[in-house]
Amino acid sequence: MDAEIPALTSTAASTAVTLLVTDGWAKATAGLASLWSRVHPDRPRVIEGELLEARSVRMARPRAL
Structure with missing residues (x-):
């Protein structure tokens, strides 16, 4: 479980950055x-x-x- 947290955090951060520069930002911000x-x-x-x-x-x- 502890090893999964950094991987999950990294994936979430990468997804958030991708959403920063796309049209999905409004939905992402709300979520x-x-x-x-x-x-x-x-x-x-x-x-x-x-x-x-x-x-x-x-x-x-x-x-x-």
Whole structure:
């Protein structure tokens, strides 16, 4: 089980980054905000803002070849 956590985390991070630069971002943001609001119920808008900021930062960078 412990060995599976880093692999799962890596896959989730990779998927989140892919969604940052695709049209699926609106659904991904809603889903991630919903998930994180279970952990931090007092911060749903803050989390959505952080996700939007992360997307803005990523979209401002040139794509790697």
